[in-house]
Amino acid sequence: MKQRHLLMALAAGLLVLPIFYSAPYFLHLVIMIFFYIALTEAWNILALCGKVSLGHAAFFGLAAYTSAILCIKKGVTPWIGLFPALLVTFIGAAALAIPLLRLRGPMFTLASIAFAEVLRRVAMVWRDLTAGAEGLTIPFVPGWQNLTFTTKIPYYYIFLILAAGSVYIVHRLYYSATGHHLRAIASDEEAAQALGINTQKTQLIALFWSAGITGLLGVFYTQYVYMIEPEWAFSSALFCLQPALNGIIGGLGTVWGPVIGSVLMTPLGEYLRSYLGALQQGLNFFVYGLVLIGVVMVLPGGIVSPLLSLFKRWTPSKAPALDQGGKVR
Amino acid sequence: MELFIQVLVSGLLLGGVYALLSVGLTLIFGVVRIINFAHGELMMMAMYLTYWLCQAHQIDPYLSVIIVAPALFLVGMGVQRFIIQPIFDSSALMKIFVTVGLFIALQNLALMLFKADFRTIQTSYAMSTLEVGGISISVPRLIAFCFALVLLGGLFMLLKLTLVGKAMRAVAENRVVAELMGIRVQRLYLITFGLGSAMTGIAGALLLPFTYVFPTVGAIYTLLAFVVVVLGGLGNMAGAFLGGLFIGLIESISGVYISPALKEAVYFVIFILTLLVRPQGLFGVGKGTEEVGLK
Numbered sequence: 001m002k003q004r005h006l007l008m009a010l011a012a013g014l015l016v017l018p019i020f021y022s023a024p025y026f027l028h029l030v031i032m033i034f035f036y037i038a039l040t041e042a043w044n045i046l047a048l049c050g051k052v053s054l055g056h057a058a059f060f061g062l063a064a065y066t067s068a069i070l071c072i073k074k075g076v077t078p079w080i081g082l083f084p085a086l087l088v089t090f091i092g093a094a095a096l097a098i099p100l101l102r103l104r105g106p107m108f109t110l111a112s113i114a115f116a117e118v119l120r121r122v123a124m125v126w127r128d129l130t131a132g133a134e135g136l137t138i139p140f141v142p143g144w145q146n147l148t149f150t151t152k153i154p155y156y157y158i159f160l161i162l163a164a165g166s167v168y169i170v171h172r173l174y175y176s177a178t179g180h181h182l183r184a185i186a187s188d189e190e191a192a193q194a195l196g197i198n199t200q201k202t203q204l205i206a207l208f209w210s211a212g213i214t215g216l217l218g219v220f221y222t223q224y225v226y227m228i229e230p231e232w233a234f235s236s237a238l239f240c241l242q243p244a245l246n247g248i249i250g251g252l253g254t255v256w257g258p259v260i261g262s263v264l265m266t267p268l269g270e271y272l273r274s275y276l277g278a279l280q281q282g283l284n285f286f287v288y289g290l291v292l293i294g295v296v297m298v299l300p301g302g303i304v305s306p307l308l309s310l311f312k313r314w315t316p317s318k319a320p321a322l323d324q325g326g327k328v329r
Numbered sequence: 330m331e332l333f334i335q336v337l338v339s340g341l342l343l344g345g346v347y348a349l350l351s352v353g354l355t356l357i358f359g360v361v362r363i364i365n366f367a368h369g370e371l372m373m374m375a376m377y378l379t380y381w382l383c384q385a386h387q388i389d390p391y392l393s394v395i396i397v398a399p400a401l402f403l404v405g406m407g408v409q410r411f412i413i414q415p416i417f418d419s420s421a422l423m424k425i426f427v428t429v430g431l432f433i434a435l436q437n438l439a440l441m442l443f444k445a446d447f448r449t450i451q452t453s454y455a456m457s458t459l460e461v462g463g464i465s466i467s468v469p470r471l472i473a474f475c476f477a478l479v480l481l482g483g484l485f486m487l488l489k490l491t492l493v494g495k496a497m498r499a500v501a502e503n504r505v506v507a508e509l510m511g512i513r514v515q516r517l518y519l520i521t522f523g524l525g526s527a528m529t530g531i532a533g534a535l536l537l538p539f540t541y542v543f544p545t546v547g548a549i550y551t552l553l554a555f556v557v558v559v560l561g562g563l564g565n566m567a568g569a570f571l572g573g574l575f576i577g578l579i580e581s582i583s584g585v586y587i588s589p590a591l592k593e594a595v596y597f598v599i600f601i602l603t604l605l606v607r608p609q610g611l612f613g614v615g616k617g618t619e620e621v622g623l624k
Contacts, residue, residue, distance in 0.1 A: 050422065052422055052425050054429070098605050099601060099604055103604055103608070105364075105421040105425075106366075107364075107608075109366075109425055110364070110555050111604055113548075113552065114552055114597040117593070118597045118601075124590060125588060125591055237433075241429070244426070252422065280441050281441065281444065282441040282544070284437075285433055285434075285436070285437040286433075286434050286438050286441060288433055288434075288437075289431065289434025289436075289437065290434050291430075292427075292429065292430030297415055297416060300423055
């Protein structure tokens with residue numbers, strides 16, 4: 001049970017961290033790590049069944065816009081607004097469900113990109129509702145009701161809960177019957193179906209969990225940054241490519257891969273953005289693209305699997321608590 | 330009514346260039362069997378090259394094709410040799426990630442080199458039009474359309490008549506048997522990728538006199554090429570050509586009658602609908618499409 005102790009120590013450390021060190025820049029970095037852990041875990045649920053979505057910004061943007069518009073125009077607190085936001089996200093997910101069930105491989109990925117792109121353009125054009133490219137600003141009324149704060153500490157805990165919650169959900173899902181079905185679908189959809197797995201239902205469960213967590217993140221993250229505009233809310237770089245990159249670097253279709261990927265890539269991303277990005281616009285993402293190509297060529301299983309073998313050598317526990325970093329075919 | 334005919338003509342002319350772009354994609358897909366997410370980026374590179382040749386060396390965009398096409402041929406071969414070939418036998422997911430990585434890298438390379446500005450070139454004929462029976466035809470679009478038709482005709486001849494073309498069709502039909510018949514498949518992949526990229530590059534050069542180039546332009550053209558290719562039937566050359574004309578028409582009509590800002594949204598919706606309702610495309614698919622997700 002060494003791993004459980006390790007997790008508890010980690011949780012305790014994270015809970016008290018802001019008491020000891022709360023420089024705003026540092027807290028922002030940790031919040032971004034938590035955000036990306038949750039987003040990558042959400043994206044990863046769909047990757048468990050071998051489907052790569054590059055359209056998750058659609059779910060993020062739909063939920064973010066719904067709660068932001070309700071908050072700004074009707075004064076609805078995001079705590080209530082997140083329910084209609086999730087509803088709209090699930091309607092979006094239902095729309096993406098059709099390509100998910102009918103297409104596989106790159107064709108589903110393309111359809112998902114087009115899906116997010118359509119929504120972004122609609123958000124740009126529907127000025128009455130979204131104010132188009134100018135964007136909407138969340139009124140700054142500090143307090144829990146409006147979810148806007150003068151310090152970053154409340155958001156530290158909000159995103160800590162979201163990150164821990166999504167890791168927990170993926171962990172539970174991974175070892176449930178549905179999780180096994182998802183992996184069966186990833187390795188061979190026809191064979192899974194022939195064995196009596198309801199592949200459609202299983203994939204829908206994955207899609208709705210994935211979309212729901214992403215939508216929830218959209219609601220909270222928009223309150224955190226105070227404003228929303230289409231290029232940001234439906235940004236493929238921030239909410240589609242980044243979680244995919246974190247996922248593949250950590251290890252696709254594993255529980256801890258997204259965590260490791262986000263912990264590594266978020267500081268790297270922030271560093272590249274502030275140093276290289278200042279040096280030359282675009283250099284940071286250029287490096288990202290090369291990293292992605294390099295990782296796929298050199299470590300196609302992500303870095304979880306080699307790390308795990310090291311980890312197992314250090315902690316000779318027999319419990320197979322962590323999953324194998326994997327081939328998703 | 331006159332407006333409608335005007336819209337049709339201008340859409341059809343645009344569609345010719347889209348056909349060229351999409352035939353390039355179909356060629357690569359049909360033979361190499363890879364969905365290249367960086368396809369539009371190849372076109373973006375060609376557009377910037379054309380822009381640079383015109384700005385720095387005053388080379389006419391149509392003349393610059395003799396530089397752009399070989400340059401893109403080499404780029405395409407490089408992509409195949411150094412990026413696709415090493416991962417050729419890995420899973421579909423890995424192929425997606427590699428080409429997505431390439432797409433991110435190229436897009437941001439363009440951002441580094443050219444900044445986020447919208448750029449185009451000024452030519453003496455950019456605004457000139459021909460009047461035919463009350464319909465005005467934009468000269469650059471007409472030139473682009475004719476150019477594209479000639480090239481497409483050339484490609485079809487190449488595929489039908491030459492040994493390389495026959496080898497390409499053989500590999501598209503059945504890679505293993507083609508290899509057993511003594512075709513050097515890896516080398517043919519290089520040639521095919523180069524040729525498809527060159528076609529795409531020429532399409533970029535032809536578009537530049539009447540459109541803009543900016544770093545993220547490639548993503549739009551990647552999706553556009555896939556819309557056309559899926560509509561025409563994946564791996565189906567003639568389908569890609571007709572699909573290109575069709576999407577040109579759709580873009581033109583929706584730009585006028587719905588909203589210019591939503592014209593891309595309209596054909597993305599058509600894309601998703603086609604995938605759902607008739608995934609084999611309007612004109613039937615080529616071989617091997619089940620591998621990439623069309624059942």
